[in-house]
Amino acid sequence: MKEIQAAKNNKIKELKKLHQRKYRSQSENYLLEGFHLVEEAAKANAKIKEVYLDERGLQLWQEWVERYQLDYYLLSDEAMKALSELPTPQGMIALVQKSDPNLADFSGKWLLLDNVQDPGNVGTIVRTADAAGFDGVFLGKGSADKYSSKVLRSMQGSQFHLPIFSGDIKETIPEFKKMGSNVYGTKLDQAALSYTQVEKTPSFALILGNEGQGMTEEILQMTDQNLYIPIYGAAESLNVGVAAGILMYALI
């Protein structure tokens, strides 16, 4: 165990860079905050490189950390506050090696996000896809980064339960079609088909779009069918995380 006292310690400064997407994208690691999430990582055999604990965290989890033979640091409250992205730090932060899936098998049920920007929405949708037994999630251009702390918090560990790819949806749609999967877009437009009228199939890709603008027009043109959720009241639209949940559970 090593100790870090100063909030301006060089190691803390280096680690804090991982809060920014541009640094994170160049790094092979990311930060995961809170015991529950770190525990999920350990259970999933993710490579946990180092763990940072404050005094309270040390009391609670030293035994756990040693059982997993993890390298760990004791941080002063000040240093922990500097490293944490939360108003109230959770006592444990881990440096975890990214594990991006590289071999894609696009069969089964997939959820694709076209420019879904809010990290809470992206995380909640991944969690719902996990709950609904989906086979994977694909984050298209403009979508929040799966290694951002807000996405990680909202996913509640679901990134360890199903593969999450990032890339260009336009390039991946033909892959789904090759597998014989139906590709469903979503559109707030009654010219589309109500989701209640879709026949269930074991293999499909469902695409959700941006919070304000919906899906990119170009991608809407590439789908087999575009779906909508009927609005019976006076609301203009549904939250994208809620819409994704209604559609995923209706299609499985």
Add this chain to the structure above:
Amino acid sequence: MKEIQAAKNNKIKELKKLHQRKYRSQSENYLLEGFHLVEEAAKANAKIKEVYLDERGLQLWQEWVERYQLDYYLLSDEAMKALSELPTPQGMIALVQKSDPNLADFSGKWLLLDNVQDPGNVGTIVRTADAAGFDGVFLGKGSADKYSSKVLRSMQGSQFHLPIFSGDIKETIPEFKKMGSNVYGTKLDQAALSYTQVEKTPSFALILGNEGQGMTEEILQMTDQNLYIPIYGAAESLNVGVAAGILMYALI
């Protein structure tokens, strides 16, 4: 039009008290931020008592404000920043008179929230209930306050489309039963009935519970039937807003 320059102006100080639930509960008014929400209030004939604009807001909406014959103030950027609850103020804040529904007709489709604490969840659920054509929402003990700015933002004006009551769910369940409505609880427990097996009825009350703990045990005992959403993957649970959306759209 009057002008307010100083962030520490007495009027601003008084208005800012409405950010706190305890002051708000004693007041007959609440604050609504952003043109879109204020416009919804005006369309719904809510009583808008005063409007506060910054320089940019004045340019954009002075004509609108005068058309509705609203009293308005021009705030310095500093004063607007002091009054706003957002990191980036939206240029318009309105003081609106509360309108709590008092005559309850509990027929039709109702959503009840038992100790749902997160304001974003409460707001999103009300918006979904609006979209799904529900007849009303009932906020039970421990639930976020419908006049808090985060709830108001997440509702996106749905509070003007359906009645929102606050009170004790235990006391209101018998009212629903008297109307012949089924009262459905929700429980993360396969001893409950899968929501896919419920027959649709025109009149029912659906209760969602707290983010971490679920529904109060006492209230679970009072329902006609408790429902669950099957988890097919490895996620432990669903976000309560997502669960509410899946259930509401499945039951209507």
